[in-house]
Amino acid sequence: xxxxxxxxxxxxxxxxxxxxxxxxxxxxxxxxxxxxxxxxxxxxxxxxxxxxxxxxxxxxxxxxxxxxxxxxxxxxxxxxxxxxxxxxxxxxxxxxxxxxxxxxxxxxxxxxxxxxxxxxxxxxxxxxxxxxxxxxxxxxxxxxxxxxxxxxxxxxxxxxxxxxxxxxxxxxxxxxxxxxxxxxxx
Amino acid sequence: xxxxxxxxxxxxxxxxxxxxxxxxxxxxxxxxxxxxxxxxxxxxxxxxxxxxxxxxxxxxxxxxxxxxxxxxxxxxxxxxxxxxxxxxxxxxxxxxxxxxxxxxxxxxxxxxxxxxxxxxxxxxxxxxxxxxxxxxxxxxxxxxxxxxxxxxxxxxxxxxxxxxxxxxxxxxxxxxxxxxxxxx
Numbered sequence: 082x083x084x085x086x087x088x089x090x091x092x093x094x095x096x097x098x099x100x101x102x103x104x105x106x107x108x109x110x111x112x113x114x115x116x117x118x119x120x121x122x123x124x125x126x127x128x129x130x131x132x133x134x135x136x137x138x139x140x141x142x143x144x145x146x147x148x149x150x151x152x153x154x155x156x157x158x159x160x161x162x163x164x165x166x167x168x169x170x171x172x173x174x175x176x177x178x179x180x181x182x183x184x185x186x187x188x189x190x191x192x193x194x195x196x197x198x199x200x201x202x203x204x205x206x207x208x209x210x211x212x213x214x215x216x217x218x219x220x221x222x223x224x225x226x227x228x229x230x231x232x233x234x235x236x237x238x239x240x241x242x243x244x245x246x247x248x249x250x251x252x253x254x255x256x257x258x259x260x261x262x263x264x265x266x267x
Numbered sequence: 268x269x270x271x272x273x274x275x276x277x278x279x280x281x282x283x284x285x286x287x288x289x290x291x292x293x294x295x296x297x298x299x300x301x302x303x304x305x306x307x308x309x310x311x312x313x314x315x316x317x318x319x320x321x322x323x324x325x326x327x328x329x330x331x332x333x334x335x336x337x338x339x340x341x342x343x344x345x346x347x348x349x350x351x352x353x354x355x356x357x358x359x360x361x362x363x364x365x366x367x368x369x370x371x372x373x374x375x376x377x378x379x380x381x382x383x384x385x386x387x388x389x390x391x392x393x394x395x396x397x398x399x400x401x402x403x404x405x406x407x408x409x410x411x412x413x414x415x416x417x418x419x420x421x422x423x424x425x426x427x428x429x430x431x432x433x434x435x436x437x438x439x440x441x442x443x444x445x446x447x448x449x450x451x
Contacts, residue, residue: 130366133379136288137330144359145366156359167335192412194320195317198316199401201433201434206297253385257380
């Protein structure tokens with residue numbers, strides 16, 4: 082059982098590209114459809130929990146499933162299985178990169194790649210903001226669907242990040258506290 | 268700096284970043300850039316962007332991959348192990364706790380509001396870091412690089428194309444450009 086668990090999460094770690102939600106169908110295929118470790122309802126709960134907690138979905142799933150079927154040992158084993166492929170593959174790529182990055186050829190390739198990476202981080206930021214600013218999580222011109230308090234919190238955070246030396250984590254927590262205040266008292 | 272100090276700082280910063288990065292892997296790489304490039308000056312900005320490229324185009328979670336590249340860059344294999352353990356501990360502990368008291372957490376309006384508000388904070392952190400990086404690209408005064416950035420943005424944000432394909436496409440464009448420039 083524990084071997085199947087480890088193998089299953091090695092596959093999840095190995096074949097999930099692109100991060101985050103792209104991994105959900107793969108995780109579902111392994112732990113709901115193939116091995117029946119979780120029911121669909123439990124899996125949906127897991128996704129909900131993942132959305133409200135920090136950490137990658139695959140790691141959350143490994144902890145949750147491992148704990149359920151084999152206790153703490155199971156969750157440790159599943160988590161190790163899940164990060165193992167990354168540890169090997171990414172270390173090799175990083176090693177190659179650090180060794181050859183000064184080559185003229187690779188310099189040009191990386192120069193072309195960098196703007197694309199920035200664009201993708203920007204895109205991730207925009208989708209988070211769309212979810213944050215609009216009810217229902219999609220862009221809407223309807224004034225009732227716009228969360229003005231969230232926009233105000235966002236602007237305040239940007240100003241604080243630009244003008245002060247506050248720790249970004251502190252600013253994120255502050256944003257949460259401001260929303261609680263606005264939700265309860267305004 | 269002594270290697271032991273680097274490892275301790277690496278462990279503590281990765282642990283705290285992982286504990287607070289709601290909203291996916293890009294949040295943690297953004298915070299890593301702020302921490303390791305802007306605050307500690309351990310990594311150069313361009314190098315950081317390259318490492319993020321490796322993290323996002325390799326298999327596995329971006330947060331874990333990001334820790335691996337940073338860990339390896341700063342302290343070799345030991346750095347990888349330390350950074351990965353630090354990244355995994357917070358979700359591990361939190362999920363273990365929540366699976367015990369899930370119903371209470373799920374229905375608590377205070378928790379829901381707190382999490383909702385943190386999205387605005389997360390978005391702000393990402394946008395500020397992105398702004399700095401975009402300014403640096405604009406400073407290069409290259410229409411080619413600027414167009415790549417805009418097209419990649421449209422592909423990712425509007426057309427919802429998987430980032431792996433975008434990275435691969437840009438890799439091919441980069442290889443062609445390099446071949447033409449260096450006349451292989």
